[in-house]
Amino acid sequence: MELSMSTLFFFSLGGVFLGVLAWIWYITFAHPLSSVPNASFLAPISRLLWALPSEYQGQITLDLPRLHEVYGPLVRIGPNEVSFYSLDIYKAVHSVRSPFAKDPRVYGQFVQDAHPALFSITDAFEHSQRRRLMGQLFNQSKMNALEGMMTQHISAFVHALEQRISQPIEVVRACRALEADIVSAFGFGEQIGAIGAWENGEDLNMIKANDEKSKIIALCSSFPTLASVWDQAKAMLYNVTGWQSKSTSALKDFDQRKWSANQLTRLLTPKTAPQAHPNFISTMLASRLPAPSALSEAKEMLGPGTDTTSATLAHILWALAHDISYQDALVQDLMDAQWPNDMSSLESIPRLRAAVKEGIRWTGAAAAMLPRVVPEGGCTLAGTFIPGGTVISSSPIWYLHDKTAFPEPKLYRPSRWLNDESRSDEQVKLRDDFYIPFSKGSSACIGIHFAYFELFLSLSKILQNFQVTLPPTPAWPVIPREARLPERLEWVAAVPTVDLNVLYFPRGLKR
Ligand code: HEM
Numbered sequence: 001m002e003l004s005m006s007t008l009f010f011f012s013l014g015g016v017f018l019g020v021l022a023w024i025w026y027i028t029f030a031h032p033l034s035s036v037p038n039a040s041f042l043a044p045i046s047r048l049l050w051a052l053p054s055e056y057q058g059q060i061t062l063d064l065p066r067l068h069e070v071y072g073p074l075v076r077i078g079p080n081e082v083s084f085y086s087l088d089i090y091k092a093v094h095s096v097r098s099p100f101a102k103d104p105r106v107y108g109q110f111v112q113d114a115h116p117a118l119f120s121i122t123d124a125f126e127h128s129q130r131r132r133l134m135g136q137l138f139n140q141s142k143m144n145a146l147e148g149m150m151t152q153h154i155s156a157f158v159h160a161l162e163q164r165i166s167q168p169i170e171v172v173r174a175c176r177a178l179e180a181d182i183v184s185a186f187g188f189g190e191q192i193g194a195i196g197a198w199e200n201g202e203d204l205n206m207i208k209a210n211d212e213k214s215k216i217i218a219l220c221s222s223f224p225t226l227a228s229v230w231d232q233a234k235a236m237l238y239n240v241t242g243w244q245s246k247s248t249s250a251l252k253d254f255d256q257r258k259w260s261a262n263q264l265t266r267l268l269t270p271k272t273a274p275q276a277h278p279n280f281i282s283t284m285l286a287s288r289l290p291a292p293s294a295l296s297e298a299k300e301m302l303g304p305g306t307d308t309t310s311a312t313l314a315h316i317l318w319a320l321a322h323d324i325s326y327q328d329a330l331v332q333d334l335m336d337a338q339w340p341n342d343m344s345s346l347e348s349i350p351r352l353r354a355a356v357k358e359g360i361r362w363t364g365a366a367a368a369m370l371p372r373v374v375p376e377g378g379c380t381l382a383g384t385f386i387p388g389g390t391v392i393s394s395s396p397i398w399y400l401h402d403k404t405a406f407p408e409p410k411l412y413r414p415s416r417w418l419n420d421e422s423r424s425d426e427q428v429k430l431r432d433d434f435y436i437p438f439s440k441g442s443s444a445c446i447g448i449h450f451a452y453f454e455l456f457l458s459l460s461k462i463l464q465n466f467q468v469t470l471p472p473t474p475a476w477p478v479i480p481r482e483a484r485l486p487e488r489l490e491w492v493a494a495v496p497t498v499d500l501n502v503l504y505f506p507r508g509l510k511r
Helices: 005-030 047-056 060-071 087-093 104-110 124-138 140-162 171-188 194-199 205-215 217-222 224-241 246-257 259-268 280-286 291-322 324-336 343-347 350-363 396-400 425-434 448-465
Strands: 074-078 081-084 379-381 384-386 391-393 466-469 488-490 494-496 501-506
Touching (some): 047 060, 047 074, 060 396, 060 488, 140 343, 171 280, 171 291, 291 350, 291 448, 291 466, 291 501, 324 466, 343 350, 343 448, 448 466
Parallel strands (some): 081 391
Antiparallel strands (some): 074 081, 488 494
16 A cells, blocks of 8 residues: 555654654653652753743742752752752762762853863863962962952052042942952953943943853753854854954953953063063963963953952942941951951951851852763762763852851851850851852862952951941931842852942041
């Protein structure tokens, strides 16, 4: 019997349909991850189908803890992806010599010019080699060498603030300018000019471009080929018509044509290389790291190094503006210590250490879930077998905002880190265990001491010069209180959805 073309077509269509149904049945009910509760009925089919809107709107890390509260420590978020919320699992996954590697699909999105840097290197051996090399600048003992460079930019920032005495200042943008200049001066030996741009009322396009990119990281990592086709299409459009978007042009100006390439040329020319302060590229070149890799490292560091520390400083200043009595007591302590500039004196002032630690915890600036790949052979997590190749992830900020370790976690309360005698040993242990803002293990933040030093110094210098208060508005009366974490969106970094406005008044304590 001969079959007509249309019958054949319908049979094939039916076959494909049945095949898809069988696959959906398998992936939902028979797959090794089928015993893990689903974030949505669409999760076993595709992460993007249920999570894309929430990822694009910076909500996923806010939504998932609520699902974990209902379903427990494991939640399936994609056909091959599991979210976990458990400190024990976190410690095992992010341990030293952990067999759980960084997920190359996600970390690959951060690679600059095909030269992976520490953050985006996914091979464990290469990563540990690079980390050892970079330790010569980032180790705690090296921090005081950076004091001159940091103080120079903080002074420029203080000077810029002096021009705006008693005007409300939006601190997130302001602090971002300060930190961008500090991190770029550290990386390239010269600041990117962000404080100057901020004084003129502008944001650097390059920084805006980074923001845009962080919104689509989830899409790019799910469809890496699509993302690279899109980049090529944009390049073709530019070649044919000369048109490019503002963010593409900002990144190009920064990357190839202007700023960063010029800095490298300058540093490779001994006569023009700055000698005043150590900088990352020169130190790496002297240690024989090839120039393109040193350049990628410095470029890749600019985003995470700037956004995290600046958001934290901004939140601390805004919180201290709510609580003048803590601010005044802190200023008194700094005065008693004679406004020190070195790391060990600064960190030994308990109120300063508490203000900064609580600021880092409360701000939870590095919001991203950190995806790791389960090694071949699989592993058992919370009593459930997870097959090799599964991507598992968790955000450090969930632990920083955990109610059991930090009662009323959304309140800025530096006293959590003072007066340990009033707490049981168990409470202190829980608090210290859950404090993982820089993650843990061999990929924990290499910038931890840099960040602390920068925050100690900036906060101390700003308070030495100004009293910070809230602008008095009818909706926002200035009564001393603990600040509540503002509403925010969370992408790679957390971004408040409201302006954090602060007034600066001269303190009259300048030396
Ligand atoms: C409050 C400030 C900061 C916070 C909360 C923070 C948080 C983090 C976290 C959670 C990671 C782990 C990421 C992962 O596993 O994927 C990380 C890694 C990293 N951070 Fe930071 N960071 C801060 C400041 C800085 C600064 C100031 C720099 C540089 C100047 C920096 C450079 C890096 C680098 C290079 C890595 C990759 C480390 C590796 O893979 O070995 N961070 N940071």
